[in-house]
Amino acid sequence: MKILVCISHVPDTTSKINFTDNDTQFDTNGVQFVINPNDEFGLTRAMWFKEKQGASVDVVTVGGAEVEPTLRKALAIGADTAIRVDTPATDGYQVSKQLTAVIKDGGYDLVIAGRESIDYNGGMVPGMVAAMTGASFVNTCISLEIEGTNATAVREIDGGKETVTASLPLVIGGQKGLVEESDLRIPNMRGIMMARKKPLNVVPATDASTETNSVSFEKPEPKGQVTLVDAGDLDKLIDLLHNEAKAI
């Protein structure tokens, strides 16, 4: 089985979010970048398939040379080959077009992407890639088993879960649950050393336009002061929630 894991290079979850250039660009100054958490669960699940069932695992991202440390980390975790599509990622459509070219070229059976990236939260790349490559698609996937060319997946739905079956080729939008948080791997020294020798192929971008563009960013209004209520006077809290906030 040939597996491709799509990796997004995103600011660490603790990052302070600021903008530059008249609020048109994200300020990367002092920001630590990591593998998108939703993708990392998928990568770990891919490692499981590789070790238990036999599979090759490639990772791909779209971006400039600055994303390569994130790909190297994926190689150190255990991916075989990394692919970087050499163009800035601009919107979900453009990224999906680039990934589609890589998928068609590589003939992958299973494509694992994260449900959404934690930076722009669009949540559209997995589905777009599935539609563009003609593969089956399962989103918000929290469990995945493959036998031959048949997949059984569990999808998180509002208020529960749903078990589905599909045949390969398959694209999933994965998240926590694919593996447990405690199963995530921290690259060890041997992995890091090996990652230096593994191939990181830079491929040229295919011609693709965009469908959306971010015109400007803004930050939420600063929050007003908290109203503290004495623990011995909870009637006051109920009164505030009822009459002032109109929330109960």
Added chain:
Amino acid sequence: MSVLVYTESENGGFKKTAYEVASYAKGVADMMGTTVTAISFNANDAGELGTYGVNKLHNVANSKLEKFNAAAYASAIAQAAKAEGATVVVISSSADSKYLGSLVSVQLEAGYVSNVTALPSSTEPFTVKRTVFTNKAFSNTAITTNVKLVGLSKNAYGLKENATDCAVQEFAPTLNDADFNVTVQSVDKATDKVTIADAEIVVSAGRGLKGPENWGMVEELADVLGAATACSKPVSDLGWRPHSEHVGQTGKPVASNLYIAIGISGAIQHLAGINSSKVKVVINTDPEAPFFKAADYGVVGDAFEVVPALIEKLKAFKAANA
């Protein structure tokens, strides 16, 4: 030309989010000088769609579509959009809508923006405001394609009445075998519990509760308020509560009217996930907990004393205001 809105139903009746996206679609249609058409699957009737400004409902009555199927639903929505000559298509932020959104986008070659929080700031160019960086910021995003697909954030627009007559028409899309590649085998859904996605009120607790055996009072508080229960990331990582309750940047976002956080310190990742909630109450022993800076109301005190007392007082309040 019109605005098409996908109105979700369950067992034939519309969900509340359906009326919110319908209200929003009417707002967009007014800006563009056109009307709203809805599409639904196996709806019993038009429900209250007319109340929220929908002129026409395309109802797909098809027994093969009783269970949600992203590919087939997306094909049907795309075909309805083409039949209507829709230039704007509106969907919600439910798990199902987010599942089918990108499929619709590719079929219609429609630029798609999700997590939208307000009516377009302009329709030419078509520019909408959406949340980014998990609610830590907003982006004003322009859609440059002829057809636009907008995914509306939950609880961002609310219900707005605009009564009109809603005519129901049968709509029979052409579906092919490929639309049924993914088959639902079973659905496991608690029917007696309010879900985080639907809840007006969410009661959430963290490590301050010391252990899973202490969740009884959280559930009781949620019961009294008709609320959903949620938890912080450490609590789900420790296995005290299921992953499905984890709210925050890598868990579920919460956009409820009221969010009550008990024994949660308020890490930046947690606050990001709950930022869209309108009113936030925090109960914590530590007055220095970062959550107090993000909350509207706070109680500094021991959860094991405050929560049981609050439950009793809320019961009395509910009884008096019933």
